[in-house]
Amino acid sequence: MKYGILADIHSNLEAFQAVLAFLKKNRVEVMVIAGDVLGYGASPLECLQLLAGEQSVACVRGNHEEALLSGEFSRMRPEAVTSLIWTRQQLNRFWIDYLASFPFIICGANFALCHGAADRPLSGYLTSRDRAKRAFAARLHRICFCGHTHFPCVYRQKEDSPEVELIPADFNGCLKVKLEPGWSYLINVGSVGQPRDGLPVACAGVYDTGQEVFFLERIEYRVEVARERILTAGLPAFLGERLCRGV
Template sequence: MPGVRLLLLSDTHANLPALEAVLQDAASRRYEQVIHLGDALGYGPFPAEVLARLREEDATCLLGNHEQMLLEYATGTRPVREGIVAQALTWQLGRLSPEDLAWVRTWKDGIDDPDVGARYRHGTPVSLDQYADSVTAAREVFQNWQGRLGFVGHTHVPVAYATLNAPVGEWIKAQPFPEGGSYMVAPTTRVILNPGSVGQPRDGNPRASYAIYDSARAHFEVFRVDYDIARTQEAVLAAELPPVLAARLSVGK
């Protein structure tokens, strides 16, 4: 069966210049389907614009913890407490249309894709909001999930976690992609693959991060892209959002 080329995005966090740069870069690499692994919203100054751009791409969007919180604020089921996350989300709520919110309500917390043989979820293959951010955490996920291929976001760090069969049982190996890079998924390996963050990288590299997965070749490749950070920073400050949300973009933290 012919494979599919997936454009894997995550954690755009309402950063339109970063998303636009990624989509422009990815256009030259060919893809058939866009998967957004959660947290399109939160933090940034362009919530409605990012949703509109994802709709234009006919993206399949997963629910992230920021969308979950935003929807709870919208229905009054979560009390609004002070903090950067709440401040950004409540500001964004005032800028999203009823149609935007209706679309976000359709996003699923996890999708199994039989054609690719993969599970898509925001945090880990078994959780919306837990982090697969270390070998120890990945080992626990692999113990609780028997799937072979998982695509996740949430950590804002592009990385592959893979199982290796050994005499003492499964070993877990991590391969980060701070400058981009490729990874072949071996037939006997179980893997969790993270494309990193489009709109707020946290691995010390401020360039936007995304990945393409070619299911026919079982090939995962991470790309890093420059974007107009100053434009996003100026919009953060103009919206009177917390200045730290602008400052962190320059340092990728």
């Protein structure tokens, strides 16, 4: 089975379309999304329509969906609050109910999926090996995919060992990892619509269970169009500019 694994689309239609085309070219059979479909970008409705139109797709809730649903913005930055209030105004009851159907965690036969980290599925930032150790302690599956930091990378831990190894992305922001027996993996698939590793190109992950290989490619998209949409919507200009710099 070939899974497309994505995270943090953040209402960026151009990036999402480019990644979907890449996944289809790679004959991905099922797509899973580690939360934050919404927030920051100017195409929330279009992204949700695209998502809902896919045949085999599952999505967990991100902290942006949670904030939008709960109205609890106290832990968010001002530009995130501005974009979420605007996003809420774009969505009718149908789409709010659709978002509310996203679970916090999905745990299947081949892997688990959450937005942050297994011990804090909505808000845990996997930013260090120490932080990853706590997530490994709470793991739900040998292989867990997540997003939230907008930085692609892989942590792995050998059975019966407390040590955690970091496998960083290469200079092009890409990853290719053979998933070995006897090891557990936390795989951060980066961000489709707002990468923050200095590369203004979307992240698209593919997990091939037959080959036991995960790879992550970077996909060029029309960044300028996404930026223009943000400006036209009257959202903070910074949200458009950061897309062009990948920060």
